[in-house]
Amino acid sequence: MSEIDPEAMRRVLGHYPTGVVAVTAVHEGEPVGMAVGSFTSVSLRPALVGFFPDAGSTTWPRIRAAGRFCVNVLGEDHQEVCRLFATRGADKFAALGWEPGATGSPVLDDAISWIDCRLERVQEAGDHFLALGRVVDMGVKEAGGPLIFYRGGYGGYRAPLAS
Incomplete structure (x- = not known):
């Protein structure tokens, strides 16, 4: 099998919209x-979610720890x-309000919903990791559409009203 060109893969997969989340934690008091x-839902029983942090991330090791x-x-x-x-390196919380969730991790004031988790397992996955979290607590803060990333840009989505 021939190797898939990473830029071609990025271009093709860019045609699939993804939601955007901020994954937060407290590491050494910060x-x-x-x-x-x-980010994705993985299992209802037990309640598991997952995301794929880049192996080169400087923040992921602190969240993992x-x-x-x-x-x-x-x-x-x-x-x-x-x-x-x-x-990288930005003071991400200087201008944002947040409160600690059940695990102590930051729940952002402006998030439309949140899922607080205990890290269940980490698996290597190419140039990323698969991080599985067991849901401890969750909630919805406000109505509104999610932030969507699609073909290199951001947008939103408003679901039609249910009849």
């Missing part, structure tokens, strides 16, 4: 966080929050 576009994390679902108006959490 809040840490990263933007993630690879914390052993717990919170997935904050970003709303369609949170493009700047997403960019902040995607920036």
